[in-house]
Amino acid sequence: MRWKFLHVLSSALFILFISSYLAVEILIRTDVLPFNRLPYPKFYRNVAGNLKPGIxxxxxxxxxxxxxxxxxxxxxxxxxxxxxxxxxxxxxxxxxxxxxxxxxxxxxxxxxxxxxxxxxxxxxxxxxxxxxxxxxxxxxxxxxxxxxxxxxxxxxxxxxxxxxxxxxxxxxxxxxxYSPVKDDSLENDITVNAVRSMTKSAPVAALFGFLNSTPPLEPPKPAPASDADAxxxxxxxxxxxxxxxxxxxxxxxxxxxxxxxxxxxxxxxxxxxxxxxxxxxxxxxxxxxxxxxxxxxxxxxxxxxxxxxxxxxxxxxxxxxxxxxxxxxxxxxxxxxxxxxxxxxxxxxxxxxxxxxxxxxxxxxxxTDNTQSPSYTAPVSFELKFTNDGKIVIPDNAIIGSYSVSQENTATRREGGGGIKYLTTDAAGEAFARTTIDLSFTRDIGQASLVFFPHANPGSTQGDRVDITLRTGDSAASTSTALARTQDRWRGFDTIAFLENRFRTPSRSLSVDIAFLRDAGLASEDAHGSGPHRRIELYLYPTAP
Structure with missing residues (x-):
């Protein structure tokens, strides 16, 4: 009688175990419960698509x-x-x-x-x-x-x-x-991933480290050498x-x-x-x-x-x-x-x-064949700085032969607790300001790009805006903060903008035209801390000799 009871009990426990396992597997496969933390299927080298099939x-x-x-x-x-x-x-x-x-x-x-x-x-x-x-x-x-x-x-x-x-x-x-008999359980994937997640905990990682500190059956293989090692x-x-x-x-x-x-x-x-x-x-x-x-x-x-x-x-x-x-x-x-x-x-x-x-x-x-696209090979770049009274300063650079700067109604303000320099319209109340920089180069240039941080409030009653143009003899590229689809796009001082001009023919000259309307302007900083590096930076791409 006792053996019969044990036999029935063990059978019932076995059936309960199998039923519970199948229930969990069904729940996982039907996504009823958020059990699956694997971000992607497992990789198998003998599967046509590399990934675990049929999941x-x-x-x-x-x-x-x-x-x-x-x-x-x-x-x-x-x-x-x-x-x-x-x-x-x-x-x-x-x-x-x-x-x-x-x-x-x-x-x-x-x-x-x-x-x-x-x-x-x-x-x-x-x-x-x-x-x-x-x-x-x-x-x-x-x-x-x-x-x-x-x-x-x-x-x-x-x-x-x-x-x-x-x-x-x-x-x-x-x-x-991959073996269907061995690997077809999602529950198995989740168990393995749960162990990996546990090891991210410091105490558990220490325990695993201790358990793995015993002498291995085989000496560990050295990591393959990489380019960075040398x-x-x-x-x-x-x-x-x-x-x-x-x-x-x-x-x-x-x-x-x-x-x-x-x-x-x-x-x-x-x-x-x-x-x-x-x-x-x-x-x-x-x-x-x-x-x-x-x-x-x-x-x-x-x-x-x-x-x-x-x-x-x-x-x-x-x-x-x-x-x-x-x-x-x-x-x-x-x-x-x-x-x-x-x-x-x-x-x-x-x-x-x-x-x-x-x-x-x-x-x-x-x-279809390749079309013209920007080339970014071997750039020469430099920042355009401006003084406390709004004057643009061009740094010394071997690629610049000569330059001229003309400015109208520009001024400098301090923003962000004084850490941000802001080139904008004259504080006296002028509604419009313009800066034009004409550059001559010692080498042929095939492309120019300007990186800048504009500030404008196009949704205000004043209609602030920044307009910038890069121009050579036969090509010009322009942009404006007024083109933004959302009103808040340029309200702050932390959003970067780009303007690229790929010249139709190589050139040794470039004109940079910057116009401000009302309170709009460009942000820069003398010392870069955390966050974006606010700047006005010009990238020049010389053609191959």
Whole structure:
């Protein structure tokens, strides 16, 4: 009798355990409870799309940014259009995967939707986390080309340079083999992630450190050598996102950029050899939109043109989106990846590059040729300072041959507790002020850019505004605070603005015209502390000798 009771009890406990496990699994898979804190699916090297196949979950890794993601049976993130004979293959990292946005808000999904009129097109999202150009090349060779794509889009972000320098990214190198029996439980993913989260606690981390301090069965393998190990200057640049994205540091970063470009060309040539067309998609880092940093564009645009590689650089469009519409293309401040608006803009630009071409008697998809775009190579930059009585000062610089400055009704005020110098209209009450700077150079210049911090209140009864023009003999570029779509865009002193002029022909002269109406003006500071570096800075891009 006793054994029968124990047998019934153990059976009941077993059934309860199985039922509880299945209930938890069902709750997780139906997203009833916010259990899943994994920000993305796990990476497996033997899966066609690299990601764990056939899952659907809501990531609660950031409680303020939950998002839904799913993968298909091949391990690709679920996309809107599939099954067409003309495949557009999108290869990239977490920006392509769409970290932080729902399935229908990634740029491959939106691209498929915008191409919906062509029923024969299928878009595949092959984005994975912590991968770079070497992994993209390996993916295409071993998996991607099997899809027989007509178009291949390879996405770039500055993380590519960090990965190829050895600073980060090892998910592809350490990826396990996927086994349905072993790995199909979402509960297993969550348990593993919970342990990882626990180790972020100092006491738990100390406990894990103690448990792991016993002599290992095998001696630890030394970390692979990176470029930064042998070059202190490179290590310093890699340690700062600001410096890494500054085109003036490209010579220091020459080795990793050369490695990236060599792999890029190798991937491009492999795609073209397979009969497909290739497009490099340059997605900027948020720092590039909030500051004037152009290292990726400077390192890649000229190389792509020289080697016949088609590319689409989203740096300028993202800056325009923020400056003109006061719309951030990123998930900031919660995350640095693109939001639905940024991904929509990416998809629109890609759609604008796709066309039907017929050269062999049958229509085929291809990307249009590269158009003129800014070149940010080897800039010479200097700040335009102004005195306490509103006079512009041009610093000594070898590229400046001569200059003249004419000013009318300008004055300087102090704002922000005295730390901000503000160039504006004369305090006597003049409603209009103008400054014109005429520069002559010792070398031919192909492009000029001005970085500045305007202040204006276009919604006031006075109608404050700042108008700026960069002019050469055959080209001019202008902007105005009056173009802002939102009334509060330029009310403060902390918002950066950019103006670029790509000359039609190289020039040795430039005119900078700045006009203020009423209380509008430009902010600067003698000593930069925290926050944005308020300044008026001119960037000149000499042409190659």
């Amino acid at each position: 659907r979950a809501t990531a609660w890794w950031n409680p303020l940014l939950p998002y839904r993601y799913s993968t298909d049976s091949n391990g690709f993130r679920t996309n809107g259009r599939s099954g067409g004979p003309d495949t557009v293959l999108c290869i990239g990292d977490s920006y392509t995967f769409g970290l932080g946005v729902n399935d229908n808000e990634t740029f491959p999904f939106i691209l498929g939707r915008q191409l919906g009129g062509a029923g024969n097109i299928s878009v595949v999202n092959a984005g994975s986390m912590d991968v770079g150009i070497e992994e993209h090349l390996e993916f295409y060779r071993t998996k991607g080309r099997a899809l027989k794509p007509r178009l291949v889009i390879v996405q770039f972000n500055i993380y590519d340079i960090e990965i190829i320098s050895g600073k980060r990214g090892d998910s592809a190198r350490k990826a396990p083999i 070059d202190p200057a490179l290590r310093q640049v890699l340690g700062s996102r600001d410096k890494l994205l500054d085109e003036r540091n490209l010579e220091t970063m020459r080795v990793p950029w050369e490695k990236y470009r060599a792999k890029l060309k190798e991937l491009h040539d492999a795609v073209v050899a397979d009969g497909a067309d290739f497009l490099l998609l340059i997605v900027p880092d948020p720092h590039q939109v909030h500051e004037y940093a152009n290292a990726p564009s400077a390192a890649l645009s000229g190389f792509c043109r020289k080697n016949g590689i088609k590319f689409e650089d989203m740096t300028a469009p993202f800056r325009t989106l923020l400056a003109d519409l006061d719309t951030n293309p990123f998930l900031e401040p919660l995350d640095i990846h693109c939001n639905a608006t940024g991904n929509t803009l990416i998809a629109q630009h890609i759609v604008g590059r796709i066309r039907q071409a017929s050269g062999d008697g049958s229509a085929r998809l291809e990307f």
